[in-house]
Amino acid sequence: MPEMTLVGGVNAALAYEMAADDRVLVFGEDIGVNGGVFRATEGLQQRFGPERVIDTPLAEGLIAGMAVGLAAQGLRPVAEIQFMGFSYPTLDQLISHASRLRNRTRGRLSCPMVLRAPFGGGIHAPEHHSESTEALYAHIPGLRVVIPSSPARAYGLLLAAIRDPDPVVFLEPKRIYRLTKQEVADDGEAMPLDVCFVVRDGTDITLVTWGAMIHETLQAAEQLAKEGISAEVIDVATLRPLDTETILESVAKTGRCVIIHEAPRSGGFGAEIAAVVAEHGLLNLLAPVARVTGYDTIMPLLKLEQHFLPSVERIMDTVHKTMEFA
Amino acid sequence: MSFLLNHYRQGSLRHLSLSKEACHTQIMSMLGEEEGNMRCVAQFEVGYTGYLDHELRVTGPLPEFAREPVQLIAAYRAMASARAFDRKAINLQRTGQLGTFASCLGEEAIAVAVGLAMRPEDVLLPMYRHHGAYLSRGVRMAELLAYWGGDERGMDFQSVREDFAVAVPIATQAPHAVGVGYAFKYRKEPRVAVCLLGDGATSKGDFYEAINAAGVWELPVVFVVANNLWAISVPRTLQSRAQTLAQKAIAAGFEGEQVDGNDYIAVRDRLDQALQRARSGQGPCLIEALTYRMGDHTTADDSRRYRDAEEVEAWQRRDPLDRLRGYLLQSGAWSEADEEALQVECQEAADQAAQLYLERPLQPPASMFDYLYERLPRAYAEQRKALADPNDV
Numbered sequence: 001m002p003e004m005t006l007v008g009g010v011n012a013a014l015a016y017e018m019a020a021d022d023r024v025l026v027f028g029e030d031i032g033v034n035g036g037v038f039r040a041t042e043g044l045q046q047r048f049g050p051e052r053v054i055d056t057p058l059a060e061g062l063i064a065g066m067a068v069g070l071a072a073q074g075l076r077p078v079a080e081i082q083f084m085g086f087s088y089p090t091l092d093q094l095i096s097h098a099s100r101l102r103n104r105t106r107g108r109l110s111c112p113m114v115l116r117a118p119f120g121g122g123i124h125a126p127e128h129h130s131e132s133t134e135a136l137y138a139h140i141p142g143l144r145v146v147i148p149s150s151p152a153r154a155y156g157l158l159l160a161a162i163r164d165p166d167p168v169v170f171l172e173p174k175r176i177y178r179l180t181k182q183e184v185a186d187d188g189e190a191m192p193l194d195v196c197f198v199v200r201d202g203t204d205i206t207l208v209t210w211g212a213m214i215h216e217t218l219q220a221a222e223q224l225a226k227e228g229i230s231a232e233v234i235d236v237a238t239l240r241p242l243d244t245e246t247i248l249e250s251v252a253k254t255g256r257c258v259i260i261h262e263a264p265r266s267g268g269f270g271a272e273i274a275a276v277v278a279e280h281g282l283l284n285l286l287a288p289v290a291r292v293t294g295y296d297t298i299m300p301l302l303k304l305e306q307h308f309l310p311s312v313e314r315i316m317d318t319v320h321k322t323m324e325f326a
Numbered sequence: 327m328s329f330l331l332n333h334y335r336q337g338s339l340r341h342l343s344l345s346k347e348a349c350h351t352q353i354m355s356m357l358g359e360e361e362g363n364m365r366c367v368a369q370f371e372v373g374y375t376g377y378l379d380h381e382l383r384v385t386g387p388l389p390e391f392a393r394e395p396v397q398l399i400a401a402y403r404a405m406a407s408a409r410a411f412d413r414k415a416i417n418l419q420r421t422g423q424l425g426t427f428a429s430c431l432g433e434e435a436i437a438v439a440v441g442l443a444m445r446p447e448d449v450l451l452p453m454y455r456h457h458g459a460y461l462s463r464g465v466r467m468a469e470l471l472a473y474w475g476g477d478e479r480g481m482d483f484q485s486v487r488e489d490f491a492v493a494v495p496i497a498t499q500a501p502h503a504v505g506v507g508y509a510f511k512y513r514k515e516p517r518v519a520v521c522l523l524g525d526g527a528t529s530k531g532d533f534y535e536a537i538n539a540a541g542v543w544e545l546p547v548v549f550v551v552a553n554n555l556w557a558i559s560v561p562r563t564l565q566s567r568a569q570t571l572a573q574k575a576i577a578a579g580f581e582g583e584q585v586d587g588n589d590y591i592a593v594r595d596r597l598d599q600a601l602q603r604a605r606s607g608q609g610p611c612l613i614e615a616l617t618y619r620m621g622d623h624t625t626a627d628d629s630r631r632y633r634d635a636e637e638v639e640a641w642q643r644r645d646p647l648d649r650l651r652g653y654l655l656q657s658g659a660w661s662e663a664d665e666e667a668l669q670v671e672c673q674e675a676a677d678q679a680a681q682l683y684l685e686r687p688l689q690p691p692a693s694m695f696d697y698l699y700e701r702l703p704r705a706y707a708e709q710r711k712a713l714a715d716p717n718d719v
Contacts, residue, residue: 108483
């Protein structure tokens, strides 16, 4: 089995599906000859040609809107937005059209498109290259919001996203694009959408996270194990629609829940998870649900970004307080 | 106003352009004497087409299709039908039986020309005003009334099933037309995407981004800008300093032209040409059709707040239906008796459509969940159940 990085998983999934299905078109800024600024589409244009791997004019709203038109015509567009910080012109198309095409026409038209964008901090980039605004997208009915956090899940979930009959916003944690390698069978096997993945079993506390924070969260779980605290780690993977059952089952077992995300705290997606646990799991809780998140500030530039991003220490602190509560 | 009426000079085709000498002179005057090294590297023309003016004068040799009355009568009937639909919709709204409605009054020549010039397999991406385009393509009046009456099923047309639903956010359908056009080109299908926009839409980034991309990829897309001189209360003169809206296409690398939008013959002729070029792989085109919004923006608007009655009256004399009917009467192809019969027929069709719309059983409330995704995710099953059966929760 080939060893893949997370971005390698993205590339392999795109290549697999383009070879298998000529309805799949890949497009965006610098994704053709250059293979994308993160090389997620490297080699695709050489292999599949410029009609299917398209360098677009520099216009994000166009990229999203064009995907809607292609999808309505029965193609399988996979659009790349270079950084999440440049994705906001696409919100109009996603909110006003992609998410509504099926509903608006009572199923006459549909929108099987994928909009990929790298997100999150920690790569020492300029302003607008480090945000985590996934909650904006996760608020839109009719969309799916999917975030892989390992090479295998990047491969399997992206295949599922391309094959899904409805629009998917696929957010890639760029800080861990090349952090780890994993053996992944390039066999075209998709992973299920709409489910959370339990990536580490535990009995004392449930740690819920997604994206690049999986890395710090697993490190914290490792250290906690040495202290005799058994942490279960859940990768949410699909934010909308949320698999509440996996989270509630875990909390029923552990009685404690800490949610970790990079995005600012207020109105972040952690709030939704905390509300679900409060609504349906309150009587199983031994301690209040806690969050470890970015602050309610603008994402700082690189000199201060490590102070913004949740660290292993901050996760450990919060876990200790939660454990000590009862 | 005089500036705007100036566009309606006679002549079947005029060009708004600078001669090479004038271009040179203008550039020299910008530069000043000492930097007189600049050359004219590009110059452009914008054509204007009109065949039949509002005084029923034929201003040039008619195109083939307009030499016999058959097609013109069919078009006139479609325009009359579209107007009857419009009247019916407004009546229904005024009596509380329809939601807010956007009237097409005065723009029927453009709407019907678009609908009749397209082939069934082409794809229409309209804004919300030009009902006659849908109707001429086979969409039923009852379907459109359902949509404007607040029922999503109205956009589930039983014909032209690849046409887009109306785009309410301005110009947002223009990038869709790029996607549709790209799909046609990618699959090597001789089909065309027709995107209907208003004058206000040409101020938006979506419009610029879309025409730019259509130009880059030479897509089979025809952009039709129905310039009715008003974007709700903001006049054309405040949308852009550009002499024409058509010339915006030039910046995108393809041809833009103006047409008398109240002259069915002219709109249809230029659309036929543009569709034929697009269909045969010669790329996109932009047609700015000059017209006037004779009614309010919608039934929720009162245009007396921002424009003069005399302007509206001046445009009433340019009514596209009066013009085509006048021409047909004058040429003996139509009679007052034909007209009376047609009016009765149109009224009956609109009444019947209204009846169908009003009698249709409502959708169950839980249907709001049923087309959100192909299959409703488990996460929302409980919400749907609570709505479907509130006593069972």
